[in-house]
Amino acid sequence: MMPVVIRPAAPAFDSSGTPFSQEFADVYHSAASGPGQSRHVFLCGNDLPARWARKRLFTVVEMGFGIGLNFMATWRAWREDRERCDRLHYVAIEKHPFTRRDLVSLHARYPEFASTSTTLCAAWPVAVPGMHRLHFDRGQLALTVCFGDAKDTVPELVLTAEAFYLDGFAPDRNPDMWTPALMKALGRLAAPGATLASYSTARAVRDALADAGFATERRAGFGPKREMLVGRFAPRWPIRQPVHHTHAASEKSAIVVGAGLAGTSLAERLCARGWRLDVVERHPAPAWEGSGMIAGVLQPHVSRDDSILSRFTRAGFLYAREHCMNLAALPSSASNRCGVLQLAGDAAQESRMAETLSQLGYPQEYAQYRARADAALLAGHVLDTGGWWFPAASWIQPAPFARSQLAAAQSHSGTTLSLHFGREVESLRRRGERWQALDGNGQAIAEAAVVILANAQDASQLTDLGPACLQRVRGQIAEVPAPPFPAPQCVVCGNGYVLPASDGYAVVGASYEPGNADSAPGDAATAANLARLARLLPGSTACIDQALLRSQVGFRCVAPDRLPLLGAIADLAAARMHASELSGAHLPELPRIPGLFGAFAYASRGPAWCALASEWLACELEGEPSPLERSLGYAVDPGRFALHRLRHGAL
């Protein structure tokens, strides 16, 4: 599939001063009043706020985010409603998003939304493809903006919608937004009785909605428009999948095994939803093993074909940046958004990297190509090649990151977080509808409805992962004291990385040694790290006294496809028993072990992945809209390896 390129909208106005799209030759809202139209057509048309009153969860899907007036009107109505639902999800599709700067200037025209606009614009994502989840109002309101074409994006949504705002440009200007296929895709997301509203009453739209199972009627329109459309999902046929299939837990209690980045971010995301959690960690403190490295790089992944790994890491990286900013206990000294320079290995790779970025069309805030001289200025050091510059990327210290996630988890109200340090889970036992985590003496450490394995490689000790062969990959880093070379002003990476000096040390890493189980630092890896440093920063190693280097060893947990294992654990015994029936199965049909989930194999990307992965799993457990596309959810499903084997008759 060709990578998606997002072209931001350009602000323009028609003769009445109403925001106008040159691409679609249509206005963004009624000339009479944008906010008035939002309230009359979309809120009243969906009988809101009444329909969300006293509900636990309510989901609105909007086709065409535009300037965001419908969102801000909904946000305000929800904020002011004393009977509002506990959690509001607003999911919006937008092919041509405005940039943050343009949104700020457009919003100045709607002073009634001043405060929501400030908050929204501060969090507004860069214009890169995919889903972007933002949290507001202490996490009770989630906005998920999906940048991409509706026909590709809507089938990727995993959610159940209670209300639809059909606010694309007019059907004759933007027919792609109103096709029968798209309306059918919306019908597949609709909860029984879901409602819709649209300013358009075009015949083709009504017909497409009727075919998709919506009963529509015309009502008085807004401003100069005589009529608008409202509808209710009431198909004449039985609904095959009334709600999206999740593993929603009946009781909000979980045991999380492991307190590295994976376990602590799960604690934070689940406690934000009022869960009772027991986090069990065999060491006396969090972030002791893979997450115990002194520092790591938090950066996007870019590939020519915008691979699954790139898409997942992009979403994770952008979410992690916001997440870290909201961690009150994360000391400023524990991370630095100094930017990351990813250098080419040689001239041929340089030109491929330049070409890749020009094809992907990323905004400058996300990624740029910098030729050698420019790159050297950024690094403050002579370099051999140019490469990609990620201005918003950073280095981060995983241990303070993990600790601050636990502190944030503890700070959420209505939650109980029990930390069991120095306890090792030797086995799991299912008792009725609950799980027990047992120690070496068979004593229960904790009991809960759900267990989440966030214990990296050792997940395979607690459940049968079958063909998901996890690799334990040794890594050694070196700390160079009082660097006798100009330490770079940003992270410089390529084959390895060197970080700007912090606390008097420059960190250089990391070796990648599958099959080496030695936990003691070794000279060969030290020499390899110095060779990395010499390649990244030419001439930097001449005066380094190897005897003064400090080294640290850790182990990464890596799946065969280098993606994480995230979600419900497959029941391999049941799958083997029904192997022939399952030979043509899809992931949702794979049997699962009730209440057992995984969040591991974070490879070399734990800092970028952990927060979004945890948000994804929390949504899965709560039945909330997924923050990831369906295809990404499938790509990280722990059952994917078993499914592959089933298809080949070899499980």
Ligand SMILES: Cc1cc2nc3c(=O)[nH]c(=O)nc-3n(C[C@H](O)[C@H](O)[C@H](O)COP(=O)(O)OP(=O)(O)OC[C@H]3O[C@@H](n4cnc5c(N)ncnc54)[C@H](O)[C@@H]3O)c2cc1C
């Ligand atoms: C040398 C090196 C350099 C790296 N550099 C980077 C980098 O620059 N950028 C980047 O993004 N990533 C980097 N990584 C990867 C990153 O550190 C990992 O992806 C991340 O730390 C994994 O976190 P985790 O929570 O999944 O695993 P871990 O941190 O290993 O946590 C698992 C926890 O589970 C506990 N546990 C296991 N079994 C049990 C049990 N039965 N009972 C109780 N507790 C148990 C363990 O004690 C451990 O604390 C690097 C890794 C290494 C080793």
